[in-house]
Amino acid sequence: MHPGPPPRPAAPRLTRRRALSLGLAAGGLGLAAPVLAGCAAASSDDGPDPLIPLVTRARSDAALVTAVITADPSLTGQLDPLRSARTDHATALEQEIARVAGTTAPATPAPAPTAPQAGADLDAVRQAVADAAREAAGLVGSVPTARAGLVGSVAACCAAYTTVLGAPQTS
Amino acid sequence: MSVPIDDEAVNALQGALSAEHAALWSYTLILAFVPADQAAVARQDIAGHRTLRSQIEQTLTDVGARPVSAQPAYTTPVPVTDTLSAGRLAVTAEADALAAWRSVLEHTTNQQLRVAALKALSEGTVRASRWRAATGTAPTIPSLPGIVR
Numbered sequence: 001m002h003p004g005p006p007p008r009p010a011a012p013r014l015t016r017r018r019a020l021s022l023g024l025a026a027g028g029l030g031l032a033a034p035v036l037a038g039c040a041a042a043s044s045d046d047g048p049d050p051l052i053p054l055v056t057r058a059r060s061d062a063a064l065v066t067a068v069i070t071a072d073p074s075l076t077g078q079l080d081p082l083r084s085a086r087t088d089h090a091t092a093l094e095q096e097i098a099r100v101a102g103t104t105a106p107a108t109p110a111p112a113p114t115a116p117q118a119g120a121d122l123d124a125v126r127q128a129v130a131d132a133a134r135e136a137a138g139l140v141g142s143v144p145t146a147r148a149g150l151v152g153s154v155a156a157c158c159a160a161y162t163t164v165l166g167a168p169q170t171s
Numbered sequence: 172m173s174v175p176i177d178d179e180a181v182n183a184l185q186g187a188l189s190a191e192h193a194a195l196w197s198y199t200l201i202l203a204f205v206p207a208d209q210a211a212v213a214r215q216d217i218a219g220h221r222t223l224r225s226q227i228e229q230t231l232t233d234v235g236a237r238p239v240s241a242q243p244a245y246t247t248p249v250p251v252t253d254t255l256s257a258g259r260l261a262v263t264a265e266a267d268a269l270a271a272w273r274s275v276l277e278h279t280t281n282q283q284l285r286v287a288a289l290k291a292l293s294e295g296t297v298r299a300s301r302w303r304a305a306t307g308t309a310p311t312i313p314s315l316p317g318i319v320r
Contacts, residue, residue: 081309081310081311081312084310084314085310085312085314088314088315089314089315092315137289140276140285140286140289141282141285141286145276145277145278145279145280146277148276148277148285149273149274149276149277149317150315152273152276152285152288152289152292152317153273153292153314153315153316153317153318154315155289155292155293156269156289156292156293156295156296156316156317157296157312157313157314157315157316159293159296159297160293160296160297160300160312160316161312163297164300164311164312
């Protein structure tokens with residue numbers, strides 16, 4: 001048996017990480033096909049930050065969950081973690097927007113989410129979280145590397161909720 | 172014209188491969204301590220990690236890099252002695268893998284590699300959520316998978 005490395009002080013990590021210095025270029029993880037030229041990592045024009053729609057959607061989803069829980073408190077246990085997650089997403093995305101904008105103030109006075117009242121039910125939540133997963137996943141390929149992890153995490157979280165909550169029953 | 176898999180991306184992939192090796196080692200241990208229903212889940216998870224390991228190894232080989240090998244043994248954060256500690260090891264192993272895959276996203280502009288990394292991150296989040304639920308770890312689905320908290 002080899003003694004393992006000493007545990008890391010902060011978060012316990014299982015993996016034994018190594019310093020790696022390897023070389024080489026060009027190819028793929030099933031990546032042989034050509035990929036979009038010049039699409040990745042194009043960033044800053046002066047247009048609106050592409051993360052703003054994700055913030056708006058995250059806030060809107062949190063409001064939707066609140067409305068659904070208000071209408072049917074028995075769903076609290078199932079949906080409250082999702083509300084927390086979407087709120088976390090909005091906060092993290094706003095911080096990233098502010099970082100790039102060079103401001104410390106919350107960047108987007110995101111338009112007050114219009115909490116949908118009619119049809120605020122579990123199926124609406126399923127639809128919303130599926131849409132959120134799709135929207136974030138659609139951005140993952142085009143954002144700069146500094147943002148790809150964050151957007152990917154938002155997408156993965158929403159996709160996992162889609163798995164747990166199930167697909168929308170109606171379209 | 173494709174964006175190449177450069178050194179930075181190769182290193183991130185090697186990190187993901189290391190995490191996949193560690194996860195596979197962990198599940199072998201976990202299998203010895205969990206009841207049949209959880210063992211069935213663990214076997215599914217093993218299959219997923221084996222697929223990812225193979226894909227990374229193939230990719231690294233294709234670009235002329237030598238895939239890192241598994242370690243003979245790993246240190247677990249806490250000793251695995253029962254069902255709960257085994258489940259917690261799965262939580263840790265999945266969290267490490269999620270962090271590694273998120274790092275791949277952050278270290279490449281190659282579109283297909285990003286798509287592959289997001290797929291791994293998404294599937295891993297579902298795997299992680301099952302073990303988090305089994306061990307009473309909240310939230311069941313982490314808000315930002317891949318961020319170590």
